[in-house]
């Protein structure tokens with residue numbers, strides 16, 4: 001897990017070239033960088049994050065939701081939660097934002113080559129997992145089976161629904177969906193992602209798992225994976241949802257001695273599973 005990123009305080013200007021609803025209160029922002037930003041972001045890795053600023057309101061850290069191979073742009077899935085994200089939600093195509101990064105470590109995609117990947121995303125936690133999926137799909141023969149377990153409280157909160165057809169059509173790839181509260185059109189699984197995990201029952205042999213979602217979901221998924229025979233060293237998580245300042249200053253992302261924004265946001269569960277208070 002290398003790629004610690006660019007700590008420059010200088011934001012690059014970026015143009016919003018696409019803004020669209022991704023799920024209820026979640027939009028995807030596609031940003032084309034200006035003034036040298038393309039060089040800074042030429043080789044960012046799945047799992048890294050960047051700061052996006054709404055001018056006059058401030059900036060916040062978000063996981064980058066695409067790979068550089070997919071195009072000369074950055075995608076961010078942003079939930080409307082506070083003043084910065086509300087300000088961003090009020091912007092539209094053609095508006096300018098600031099972007100700083102890339103930052104943080106990354107998923108060790110090189111080490112994953114030849115192995116089966118089980119990707120577990122809960123709600124907007126699917127956003128930093130999308131580049132993992134894109135990387136595997138774009139280099140399909142480098143990796144083993146890809147099993148995607150995707151969950152949300154309600155169908156309206158599932159992210160990247162327009163891409164499910166692409167994911168399902170890829171060789172050796174399966175997608176399993178679940179929600180806690182179905183609507184009348186829902187015809188997939190109902191229940192928690194841990195129940196779906198039990199049902200799909202992936203095998204631990206030559207496999208790694210990658211999880212992102214609410215901390216409590218990560219905790220119970222990781223516990224269940226251990227019961228299923230997965231070793232914590234092979235269970236990777238990104239804990240970016242716990243970041244606030246993203247700068248190592250506020251101390252709100254502490255994991256024992258570590259800070260998620262400085263030492264992560266990607267960890268394997270062997271590093272963090274004992275820190276129960278982090279998740280519950």
Ligand code: FES
Nearest residue numbers: 244246250251261
């Ligand atoms: S988010 Fe503030 S110290 Fe890490």
